Amino acid sequence: MPYTILVTAPTLAPAGRQLLEAGGHRVIYLPESADGATIEKVLVDEPVDAVISRTLTLSAAAIQGAPRLKVISKHGVGVSNIAVDAATARGIPVYVTPGANAQSVAEMALGLLLAAARRIAWMDAQLRDGRWSRAQDGIELSGRTLGLVGFGQVARRLWRACQALGMSAWVYDPFLPQDAELDGAQRAGSLAELLDRSHVLSLHIPLTPQTRGLIGTAELAALPPDAILINTARGEVVDEAALIAALRSGALYAAGLDTTAQEPLMPGNPLLTLANVVLTPHVGGSTPAALAAMAEGAVRNVLGFLAGNPPAASACVNPSVLS
Template sequence: MFKIVVTDYEFANLAPELEVFGAADVEFVTGPFESREALAEACGDADAIINQYVELDAGFIGRLERCAVICRYGIGVNTIDVDAATAAGIMVANVPDGSLDDVSDHAAAMILSLSRGLGSYDRAIRAGVWDYAAAKPLHRLRGRILGLVGFGNIPQRLAEKMQVFGMEILAFDPFVRAEKAAESGARLVGLEELAATSDVISVHVPLNDETRGLIGKDQLALMKPTSLIINTARGGIIDEDALTAALRAGRISGAGLDVFADEPLPAGSPFASLDNTVLSPHTAWYSEQSEHEIRTKTAQNALAALIDGRPLYLVNRDLKPRVVARRSLPL
């Protein structure tokens, strides 16, 4: 028998996960847990852990006696101390392909909404104002430049979609070759050139020590006053204080934000009171189809790691997996 613990989830039920486990001999523990200590005790002898938002730091991971794999719902693994897991011989798994179209569609929707002033027009009409100048000035997208911070699968799909609207594509990604970017119609540039040249910047890098605050006061100061910035990646990549100041002062035109340094967005956040923002609650990943795919593949990651010794999508490929004696069956 395998023990699998779900640290937290926001879904109505866990039917897709249970369907994957099917006839497998699995003890499935889901909480809710009354405290972090209760969660740590439940996970202490787990063979696999499934995680959504709860932070699994080095201290937590150090208490895992049997765990072979930690599986994260979705792409990002910033809730997991991957280095600590690797040092402990614990595999970390994610689902990198469960919402590629959904996130790129969401980023595109934010670009279109801001560039066409839809938020301003909506608020004006609801206030009884019928005026084309309520969102003035607007600029057509054709011939303008989209700068992509990161050029993995999601921004590549976004580039393809926005090229249909006539946008030119720049990208900053030190891990991508210029020839590879050119195949997708993008030109690689440095971050400063991207900030200064782009009419729209869309952020698509993971949150880690290297990317935290990657877009800060200096980069925002380089941007055009007519430019827009979009973040569907992770809060913390953009310095929110610097962004708030730039939006308030009109140093940039607007921002579309799906992610924030603190989530849920705290009451009184300045972003909620700014007219030049479009906000959503970390939902770029979501559609009915993507939710089912992500949850199914997360459960498959756990089961494959326990049965076959490797999840479908292994993040820390350089680890030496721990060897744990099989759980004794009850007499």
């Protein structure tokens, strides 16, 4: 049976598009200029059965105004742009595609770490401006400790890569089962215990009311001297004013950020003026391989649910609606 699927982006990777085309489904794509109001209008005007959500906000008003909406799938794993409570209130499951972009995000985290530790981006910019600036104060990572806040698939892959550099690791994840395999890492009983040991602090947690601003002035001050912060999670889990202050003062050696509180960054953002920050525009999971896996996973999520073959409950962020 053909369904009407709304994709909150101009396109999907071919792996996802081909699945939709093969089933003869009607697919509504949104232009680059679309915003939350556009989504609300489409959901009122069109008989949408399912939404594949990318970066645009899927608000409570949009969900409440979609009479035929039955299922939502995130193109990825972060659902901070989806009004999950509104979906739950209507009995609509919200699925994610866990692991689909984990390798790409882990590689981005590693790239940011190496660039931040050795000031690679700064030296590149200096050379392009005609200056032979040979920074010789970079940090050698061998023998240092990687602190991982959250120990999901991205964190595990990053840790495996850092093992090859001669690093050790500590993990803080209160949701991790006590008998979970840590791949040689040590487990911290509290965030404070982790911070005290972390020469590199890498964040791998979703944005929730509990994690918003989790890393602030006190947490940054608790890190060892010359520590590095890596964030490929969500910008809002860091108090950005505190981060900027720590970077300016030298209390923090450097930061590598794929996510920031403000996206896109506006020209006056202080992060853009700091030589000890490496910035990328939230593209950790945006390699062709990751985009293909996320597109296929998101399409399979919604089509499986609509056909009576729902995905595993572990991929649902509001599993109470499934009972």
